[in-house]
Amino acid sequence: MKYRSTLRRSPEVSLREAVIRGSAPDGGLYLPVEMPHLKNDFLERLPSLAFPEIALEVGALFAGEEIPPQVLEKISTGAFNFPVPLVALGERLHILELFHGPTLAFKDFGARYMARLMEYFVQETGHELTVIVATSGDTGSAVAHAFLGVSGIRVVILYPAGRVSSAQEKQLTTLGQNITALEVAGSFDDCQRMAKQALVDPAINEKLTLTSANSINIARLIPQSFYYFAAVAQLGVSKSLPVFSVPSGNFGNLTGGLLAKRIGLGVGQFIAATNANDVVPEFLRSGNLIPRASRHTLSNAMDVGNPSNFARIVDLYDNDLQAIRKDIWGCSFSDEETLRVMHDVKERHGYVLDPHTAVGVLGWKSFAKQNQNATQGIVLATAHPAKFAEVVSRATGLHPEMPERLAAFLDRPKKSIPFSNQFSELQEFLLR
Numbered sequence: 310m311k312y313r314s315t316l317r318r319s320p321e322v323s324l325r326e327a328v329i330r331g332s333a334p335d336g337g338l339y340l341p342v343e344m345p346h347l348k349n350d351f352l353e354r355l356p357s358l359a360f361p362e363i364a365l366e367v368g369a370l371f372a373g374e375e376i377p378p379q380v381l382e383k384i385s386t387g388a389f390n391f392p393v394p395l396v397a398l399g400e401r402l403h404i405l406e407l408f409h410g411p412t413l414a415f416k417d418f419g420a421r422y423m424a425r426l427m428e429y430f431v432q433e434t435g436h437e438l439t440v441i442v443a444t445s446g447d448t449g450s451a452v453a454h455a456f457l458g459v460s461g462i463r464v465v466i467l468y469p470a471g472r473v474s475s476a477q478e479k480q481l482t483t484l485g486q487n488i489t490a491l492e493v494a495g496s497f498d499d500c501q502r503m504a505k506q507a508l509v510d511p512a513i514n515e516k517l518t519l520t521s522a523n524s525i526n527i528a529r530l531i532p533q534s535f536y537y538f539a540a541v542a543q544l545g546v547s548k549s550l551p552v553f554s555v556p557s558g559n560f561g562n563l564t565g566g567l568l569a570k571r572i573g574l575g576v577g578q579f580i581a582a583t584n585a586n587d588v589v590p591e592f593l594r595s596g597n598l599i600p601r602a603s604r605h606t607l608s609n610a611m612d613v614g615n616p617s618n619f620a621r622i623v624d625l626y627d628n629d630l631q632a633i634r635k636d637i638w639g640c641s642f643s644d645e646e647t648l649r650v651m652h653d654v655k656e657r658h659g660y661v662l663d664p665h666t667a668v669g670v671l672g673w674k675s676f677a678k679q680n681q682n683a684t685q686g687i688v689l690a691t692a693h694p695a696k697f698a699e700v701v702s703r704a705t706g707l708h709p710e711m712p713e714r715l716a717a718f719l720d721r722p723k724k725s726i727p728f729s730n731q732f733s734e735l736q737e738f739l740l741r
């Protein structure tokens with residue numbers, strides 16, 4: 310399986326090289342040179358497949374000959390050892406709960422798959438690897454947990470001081486071992502800029518094999534296509550194609566859905582639902598992407614002003630705005646609307662949403678109002694409500710019960726290194 314850069318100014322590479330590099334030398338992002346396609350009978354068999362089986366078959370398409378089937382099977386069963394239930398809320402709306410992994414957010418899917426792929430590749434080559442990741446909260450904890458104790462790999466996490474929830478911070482900073490957390494005096498965009506700069510810095514790359522664990526890594530994107538199939542497997546036969554509403558920040562989650570569609574899944578529409586950080590809905594309206602500084606909202610894991618996967622989206626559609634609009638419908642919502650829908654859904658259905666999933670529900674509601682023939686809405690639930698307990702209790706008056714695996718972290722001491730938002734400090738740290 311060959312991968313190419315979205316900028317097309319770098320050589321084509323193997324999956325291994327795409328995963329280890331993170332992004333292409335020309336600054337582009339990797340995509341398959343030729344999109345694979347599912348076997349004809351896959352969709353017929355889909356309802357009878359368990360999640361790891363879906364992961365194995367879909368993952369094999371993207372791996373090609375590079376990974377022996379028994380290795381890929383071990384990766385799939387090891388990474389996805391938790392349930393992925395589809396919950397009905399009323400007749401037209403379903404919630405796909407992607408928060409049953411160890412860090413209670415959908416990023417466990419990408420991080421756990423990527424960690425196992427990288428472990429396999431590193432064992433093959435024997436080179437030590439440094440994984441660098443910028444996080445607005447959930448990526449860092451998912452990555453840290455996925456890589457904890459993996460030999461031959463060191464993880465460096467950059468997160469914005471004071472902009473992640475206390476539970477998120479504990480999950481990032483209490484692990485130790487091969488995981489180091491840098492607490493950056495700045496925004497998520499600062500963290501992302503520093504990480505990106507490190508990845509292309511000649512001095513650092515001379516000394517270390519550095520790679521990215523952000524949603525730009527193709528190893529995170531591939532597994533984010535698996536659960537779109539799992540949703541359809543559970544939905545059963547329906548008259549209309551499913552509409553996926555995806556609460557979005559860097560658009561890795563939604564791009565995973567675009568891959569699923571490209572390799573053969575029938576999808577009616579994707580809804581790109583954002584908070585006030587609405588550069589993509591704005592692009593869908595105007596045709597211009599105008600990045601800007603991120604704004605702080607209640608759904609903080611989506612506070613992204615320059616979405617990193619945007620380059621992949623336009624590439625997948627050959628820059629054809631009309632074609633993009635045909636598949637992706639954009640909308641954005643305020644914190645007030647988010648709190649209100651959390652309250653209303655709790656009252657009407659007895660179901661508690663976290664603020665990110667709430668943005669997805671708002672997206673579906675808004676779309677469904679204008680499209681009465683859309684009968685199968687699937688909102689991707691990206692985080693467990695207990696992860697955002699303060700917002701949940703503000704919206705609903707309820708204190709969501711904290712799952713054991715989250716509670717375990719809250720008593721541990723925070724171990725992070727205070728950092729400025731200057732790249733030179735990161736460079737010095739990595740070269741030390």
Ligand SMILES: *Cc1c(COP(=O)(O)O)cnc(C)c1O
Binds near residue numbers: 415448
């Ligand atoms: C990361 C994250 C998102 C946004 O996902 P993208 O792939 O960056 O669009 C949404 N919700 C939660 C809870 C997240 O952690």
